[in-house]
Amino acid sequence: MFTNRCRFAAIILLALLVSLCLPLAVMAAGNGYAKKIVIFDTNIVNEPARQAIIHGAGGVIVKPLPLVDGVAVLLPEPAVAALTAHAGVIRVDDDIEIYATGKPSQPSQPPQPPQSLPWGIARVNAPTAWDISVGMGVKVAVLDTGIQLNHPDLAANIAGGYNATNPVRSPSDGNGHGTHVAGTIAAANNSIGVVGVAPQARLYAVKALGNSGLGTLSDVIEGLTWCIDNGIQVVNMSLGASTDNETFHNAIIKVYEAGITQVVAAGNNGGGYGSGTGAVDYPGAYPEVIAVSAIDSSNRFAVFSSAGPAVDLAAPGVNVLSTYIKSGYATMSGTSMATPHVTGVVALRLASHPGESPDQVKAVLQSTAVDLGLSTDQQGAGLVNAYAAVTAP
Numbered sequence: 001m002f003t004n005r006c007r008f009a010a011i012i013l014l015a016l017l018v019s020l021c022l023p024l025a026v027m028a029a030g031n032g033y034a035k036k037i038v039i040f041d042t043n044i045v046n047e048p049a050r051q052a053i054i055h056g057a058g059g060v061i062v063k064p065l066p067l068v069d070g071v072a073v074l075l076p077e078p079a080v081a082a083l084t085a086h087a088g089v090i091r092v093d094d095d096i097e098i099y100a101t102g103k104p105s106q107p108s109q110p111p112q113p114p115q116s117l118p119w120g121i122a123r124v125n126a127p128t129a130w131d132i133s134v135g136m137g138v139k140v141a142v143l144d145t146g147i148q149l150n151h152p153d154l155a156a157n158i159a160g161g162y163n164a165t166n167p168v169r170s171p172s173d174g175n176g177h178g179t180h181v182a183g184t185i186a187a188a189n190n191s192i193g194v195v196g197v198a199p200q201a202r203l204y205a206v207k208a209l210g211n212s213g214l215g216t217l218s219d220v221i222e223g224l225t226w227c228i229d230n231g232i233q234v235v236n237m238s239l240g241a242s243t244d245n246e247t248f249h250n251a252i253i254k255v256y257e258a259g260i261t262q263v264v265a266a267g268n269n270g271g272g273y274g275s276g277t278g279a280v281d282y283p284g285a286y287p288e289v290i291a292v293s294a295i296d297s298s299n300r301f302a303v304f305s306s307a308g309p310a311v312d313l314a315a316p317g318v319n320v321l322s323t324y325i326k327s328g329y330a331t332m333s334g335t336s337m338a339t340p341h342v343t344g345v346v347a348l349r350l351a352s353h354p355g356e357s358p359d360q361v362k363a364v365l366q367s368t369a370v371d372l373g374l375s376t377d378q379q380g381a382g383l384v385n386a387y388a389a390v391t392a393p
């Protein structure tokens with residue numbers, strides 16, 4: 001029951017929300033405002049002082065990013081230089097655009113087909129590993145466009161999630177990319193659809209990309225913060241950006257220091273390493289993650305895959321069948337599709353070797369990988385091998 005006082009308070013709160021939200025909506029349309037992340041020296045400026053500095057520069061706070069001692073803001077373009085020079089401000093970074101690294105697809109629709117084994121699941125030797133580990137209970141986050149939470153071949157393994165793009169909404173997937181990634185990690189081993197590498201892992205949908213497949217660095221950082229706060233053990237990032245960003249790297253280091261293994265797509269900048277194109281995206285290029293390139297069903301290097309010294313492992317990424325939105329299934333290609341094969345193997349490994357650090361997990365997966373005879377820049381240590389990874393000491 002609302003008392004009059006409660007009703008009054010609610011009206012005031014509503015008015016405040018409207019007054020706070022309207023400028024955001026106007027500014028988000030463009031009009032000379034830039035999306036930035038301001039990093040503070042927390043020894044010099046406290047929380048109220050940080051707000052005052054942003055407001056004094058004519059900016060509006062979008063969300064706090066305590067993981068990196070920063071805040072995401074909308075800032076008038078002319079104010080950036082002065083803010084950068086402000087005492088207590090370490091840096092003003094671009095809140096860069098982050099994109100999903102999958103290719104367009106042709107979805108099929110229900111009714112549910114009988115279960116088939118996608119070629120990539122067999123190629124990484126997952127079925128032979130299931131006698132030893134099915135990834136039981138390992139907490140895997142899919143940082144992506146969300147997941148279709150009630151997909152008939154995923155629902156049994158969906159354990160929770162968070163929507164960093166809009167925290168009051170569920171992390172459901174309006175794109176298909178995240179649902180496809182989730183199925184390769186942990187589609188259920190039942191009578192329908194497909195089966196994932198780790199068919200009893202616990203999936204957490206962390207929506208940091210919009211339904212367009214695009215998102216912002218600040219939402220990715222908020223999603224990573226959620227992973228740390230919720231005891232996630234391995235996070236799949238089938239996403240990237242073409243530019244290096246110090247704030248992004250610092251966030252990745254914090255996740256690494258929290259003991260979470262991060263598996264990241266190398267990117268789809270193919271065209272051949274050494275040609276000036278084809279470099280590994282960020283955060284795939286950072287040393288704290290496992291960066292994954294893509295091969296096809298003939299073990300050839302995928303023409304679209306990024307390559308370079310940052311590549312750690314290769315995995316199946318061409319014509320990959322997995323779950324899709326609207327309770328469907330789809331064949332997709334991309335380093336986005338290769339990455340969850342490795343994430344699934346990490347889950348298999350952690351189920352039988354809980355507590356291994358990101359460096360230990362990476363070392364085991366690399367030492368047990370299969371040499372495909374490709375260059376190190378293309379395959380890293382080689383094709384990930386689930387059976388060898390779970391049976392290694």
Ligand code: CA
Binds near residue numbers: 188191192193194195
């Ligand atoms: Ca299935």
